[in-house]
Amino acid sequence: MTGQARTTLHASSKAAVLDVIRAAGTISRVGLINATGFTGATISTVVRRLIDEGLVLETGRAESTGGKRRVLLQLDHASRYAIGVHLDHAGITYVLTNLGGAVVARITRPGAGAEEPPEVVARMAAEVHALVDRVGVDRERVLGVGLVSPGPQSATTGMTHTPPSMRQWEDFPLDRALAEAVGLPVLLDNDATAAALGEHWSGGIGGTATSAALYMGTGIGAGLVIGGITYRGTSGNAGEIGHICVDALGPECWCGARGCVEAMAGPAAVVATARADQVLARMVGLTGAKRSRPSVAADFAAVSRAARRGEPQALAILDRSARYIAVAARTLANLMDLDVLVLTGPSFAIAGSIYLPVVKEELDRAFFARATHEVDVRLSRSAATAPAIGAAAMVLQSELVPLHEGMRLPENLAAAEPAFITPPSA
Amino acid sequence: MTGQARTTLHASSKAAVLDVIRAAGTISRVGLINATGFTGATISTVVRRLIDEGLVLETGRAESTGGKRRVLLQLDHASRYAIGVHLDHAGITYVLTNLGGAVVARITRPGAGAEEPPEVVARMAAEVHALVDRVGVDRERVLGVGLVSPGPQSATTGMTHTPPSMRQWEDFPLDRALAEAVGLPVLLDNDATAAALGEHWSGGIGGTATSAALYMGTGIGAGLVIGGITYRGTSGNAGEIGHICVDALGPECWCGARGCVEAMAGPAAVVATARADQVLARMVGLTGAKRSRPSVAADFAAVSRAARRGEPQALAILDRSARYIAVAARTLANLMDLDVLVLTGPSFAIAGSIYLPVVKEELDRAFFARATHEVDVRLSRSAATAPAIGAAAMVLQSELVPLHEGMRLPENLAAAEPAFITPPSA
Structure with a gap:
């Protein structure tokens, strides 16, 4: 048993207050x-500390509502910055955000592909420095780097369930290597969780909502945000929606279970079905000599483009995929009693217009608590950058929890907490 | 969007501290x-208030570990009491607990059956008074009544998705009626959520765990407890595990979706399958003239007893049910990244020995994060009383959150918060 839940719930009064101000x-x-529901005394203490640390400013007074005019607070946006890096097979996205989570600069570079991890890390360090230099932000104000990538990762266990496309990263100490190369603390997490936080920070989701990001890249995952705080579960592996069963007697998945929605209907399944249709495969370019660096992501994009052009075979394949994913989305919504579900990630960035109506229809028709409230299903407006924005937001939030104040955590908390790895020279 | 998550997470510093002390x-x-991860100043303030209110006592000092010997705190168990009532079709269970959640007295009476709601309420009020009188507890120290029953209930919406066996309760203002009849505040919630809290309080689950109670009565539900706090979701309907899809093309469920695990493998499905086997049906007494007040619960119990005697046909039916339920349990564990899963409720009280090994085996084999940690799957030691104990625990916890301190909640929080209904005369 670890203390992740407890830490997430209770060590975050500063983070919660900051989130509401933001x-x-x-x-x-x-x-x-x-x-927040906090007492006046707690708010007073927390706000004083935020002001002392230069994170929050007093900024004039509100209109009078009869009594004394109240002092207004706001973030000092330029007081802190954070870097978010989304490392994926197909691309690496970098953002620099201010304390409010607003993107100050953004670059995208080629993905990890088949490159060896140490080479990719050296390149990422150079690209991070280039990003900070280009904007001219004082490096002292950059808190650290949030680094997110597919699959469950942790500083203590490595990528024990590495998805097939990232196998060469198994057991590579990614956070330590990048912290050493870039000279800044590095916080490692998974991209679906980061995407959920990124949508919360940039997508206009209210601070009190229970929201989930349904993330589709090469695989399928979900990130959960409860009232502005990411919910990670016991070992940081919450939200594994790709491994929801949609057919108890279905085919075996790489995770060891049967009938997982990722195996039945994820991008790789879509590509495999399309490839089995020789006419379609030729038409959309899944075969042939001209293919350089074929990937599931690129092939899924090709099938999606054909579907959006109205190609009936491609449309049928994606529609079947969407129906299964809608069922998994409903399961998630029923278990978490969701307010908001955002479809995000590179595969939804391309095919979201096909999936969105199917998921919406399923939740309108069969979400368990539909008589009480509907689930607001949205297509992300920043599907390609949400994970990187969320990665930066994690750094901003972690600045505000006890980990960063030098408070000792009980030992059994250490494993589940996304730990900051500090470079040796820092 | 409502503020339930925010309230659950942040309005509970006193509840969290009390839970850790307990x-x-x-x-x-x-x-x-x-x-808890709280600061020293917060702990100091909260503890002072708990002592002032008579809930916590200072009780000697710890062994010296070199420095000053630390003052130890403990609950004053006899300072407050709460009543928990579990209203079900098949039985009504009442418990009186002290502040520590220990059961001081317990009675079980006939269930709601086909009785009219006002008659059942009058009977419950009399039985609550009898319970308190029998123990001789000062009524001033009884905080209120936690009342839990199947299905989603709320003071504002009524039982909008009433399970088939409780249809006559639809739109009946249960909490108001009982508060008036019994003269104590009444807190209404669903039995699966209460069972999860009851297991947490009475089942030796650590304060920091992410745990779920998989509850099987006539239907199937789950309650979620994160670090001692029940997670209810946006509208109090989190944990609807009975409506996880295990076959996207399966039969239609009463909830409107297809292939729900409750429809495929819940007690009613087990009974229907057994009834279709005429030899088995006769053998276990599902047919015949002597049946008085037949119910799904009673018939499920009859099939379970036959399976436990080794009757192969009955065993095969329950084994199939267990396999589907194990898949749903794995989905829940994958989404929440669970520490602990407790099988509880009347149907597991009877058939748990058949279900437990199947659920364990499924999670050992295919839980997504199994390389990082296992899920501790247990059969409840108090399956029949956990919902009532949890109902009482909800009252004890609610005593400690702002609702009870007269703090005004923003209006949009009101719907999702399990509201105390106070009798008109109080």
Whole structure:
């Protein structure tokens, strides 16, 4: 048993207050009491500390509502910055955000592909430095690097269940290597969790919502955000929606179970079905000599483009995939009683217009608590950058929890907490 | 969007501290800081308030570990009491617990059956008074009644998705009626959520665990507890594991979806399959003139007893049910990244020995994060009383959150918060 849940729930009064200020833009102390449920004394203490640390500014007074005009608070956006890196097989996305999570700069570079991990790390370090230099931000104000990638990762266990496309990264100490190369603390997490936080910070999701990001890249995952705080579960592996069973007697998945939605309907399954149709495969370019660096992501994109052109065979394959994914989305919504579900990640960036109506229809028709409230299903407006934005947001949030204040964590908490790895020279 | 998640997460510093003290037995303030992640100042404030309110006692000092000997804290168990009532078709269970959640008295009476709701409420009020009188507890110290029953219920919406066996309760204002009849505040919730909290309080689950109770009565539900706090979702409907799809092309369920595990493998499905086998049906007494008040629960119990006697046909039916339920349990474990899963509720009380090994085997074999940690799957030691114990625990916890301190909740929180309904005369 680990203490992740406890830490996530209770070590975060500063993070919660910051999140409410960020979401509100400007807010009074009384507004914070109402929004968080904290006592006046707690809000007063937390706000004083945020002001002392230069994170929050007092900025004039609200219109009078009869009594004393209330002092308004807002973030000092330029007081801190964070870097978010989304490492994927097909591309690496870098963002630099300010304390409010707004993207100040963004670059995209070729993915990890078949490159060896040490080469990729050296390249990432150079690209991070180039990004910071280009904007001219004081390096002292950059808190660290959030690094997210597919699959379950942790500093203590390595990538024990590495997805097929990232096998050469198994057991590679990614966070330590990057921290050493870039000279900044590095926080490692998975891309679906980061995407959920990125959508929360950039997508206008209210601070109190229970939201999930359904992430489709090469695989399928989900990130969960409860009231602004990411929910990670016991070992950081919550949200494995790709391994929801949609057919108890279905084919075996690489995870060891049967009938997982990823195996039945994920991008690799879509590509395999398309490839089995020789006419379609030729038409969309899944075969032939001209293919350089074929990947599931590229082939899925090709099938999706054909479907969007109205190609009936391609459309039928994606429609079947969407129906299974909609069932998995409903299972997630029923278990978590969701407010908001955002479809995000590179595969939804391409094929989201086909999946969105099917998922919406399924939840409107059969979400268990539909008589009480609907689930707001959205297509992300920043599907390609949400994981990197979320990675940066994790760094900003972690600045505000005890980990960073030097408070000793009980030993049994250490494994599940996304740990900051500090470079040896820092 | 409602603020349930926010409230659950952040309005509960007192509840969290109380929960840690309760789970620890005795603990110092430094121990509380380590266990909760709160700052020393917060712990100091919260503990002072708990002592002022008579909930917590200082009780001697710990062994010296070199420095000053630390003052130990413990609950004053006799300072408060709560009543938990589990209303079900087949039985009504009442418990009186002290502040530590220990059961001081317990009675079980006939279930709601086909009785009219007002008659059942009058009977419940009389039985609650009899329970309190029998023990001789000062009524002033009884905080209120936690009332739990199947299906999603809320004070504002009524039982909008009433399970088939409780149809006559649809739209009946159960909490208001009981509060008026019994003269105590009443807190209404669903039985699976209460069972999860009951297992947490009485089943030796650590304070920091992410645990779920898989509840099987007439239907199937799950309750989720994250670090001692029940997770309810946006509208109080989290944990609807009975409506996980295990076959996307399966038969239609009463909820409107297809292939739900409850429809494929729940007690009603087990009974229907057994009834279709005429030899088995006769053998276990599912047919015949002597049946009085037949119910799914009673018939499921009859099939389970036959299976436990080694009757191959009955065993095969339950084994098939267990395999589907194990798949749903794995889905829940994968999404929540669970530490602990407890099988509880009346149907597991009877057939748990058949289901437990199948669920264990499925999670050992195919739980997604199995390389990092296993899920501790247990059969409840108090399957029949866990919902009532949890109902009482909800009352004890609610005593400690702002709702009860008269703090105004923002209006949009009101719907999702399990509201205390106070009798008109109180």
